Amino acid sequence: MTIELILLGLMLLAAVWTVMTVRLLLSVIGLALVSALVSVLMYRLNAPYAAVFELSVCAGLISVIFFVAVSFTKRLTDADVRTLRKERIKKTVWLPLLMAGLGLMLAKTLAPPVLEAPAQGQTDVRTVLWGLRHLDLFGQIIVLLAGAFGVVAFFKDKKK
């Protein structure tokens, strides 16, 4: 339990850093850190397969996509950083209100669920994914194809 508490604390610190830092590159590094910590937490919560996916895909691939996007931006000057930092601190005034609003909305849903024990064989991800939820795989393939065609459509050159 102590390990989970430490991991959750570190994850929140990384998230705060991601949100509050002014430089975009540091923000992306913070996001990768949050992702890595979430994957360790998932492993601790008995979800090792999903943790591997999270670590390789979210902490790896998505960070690379963000790094490529950030490489197109120009570096902020020190004056820009100071101005942005002041603006960000001013906007933080709204954070408690946002937290209260979201907290009220989620208060009813955040109650511990009471369920019966699952049937034998339903705790293994392989059995569930390939046996019970195999239609999800078709959905995933369709989503991947839609994404691929979407990206191709964005960067298609006009015919001369």
Place this chain on the structure above:
Amino acid sequence: MNADASQLFWMTGIASFLLLTAGVYYLLVTFNLIRALIGVELMIKAVTLFIALAGRVTGREGLAQAIMITLIVIEVVIMVVAGGLVLGVFRTTRSISSREIRNLRD
């Protein structure tokens, strides 16, 4: 649910709620499209963590992992397409600020 599982539920539940708040806050305060994507990513992380927690406390880890894997695949596609959109906006307007694309209707 025993005391340990209950403690884990509240601890992780509150942390994932705070992560969700961080994502929403980031989306609200920024005009930079890449930062907006990072906000969305933080929100998806919070949801993923909460699904893992739900699987752990209900004993349905297999189902929770299957849903998480589906969510991760969808997350990647969203990020790739949204990244492509940001790049397209940059090529057109030479800027990644959402202020620049407010006049699309003109």
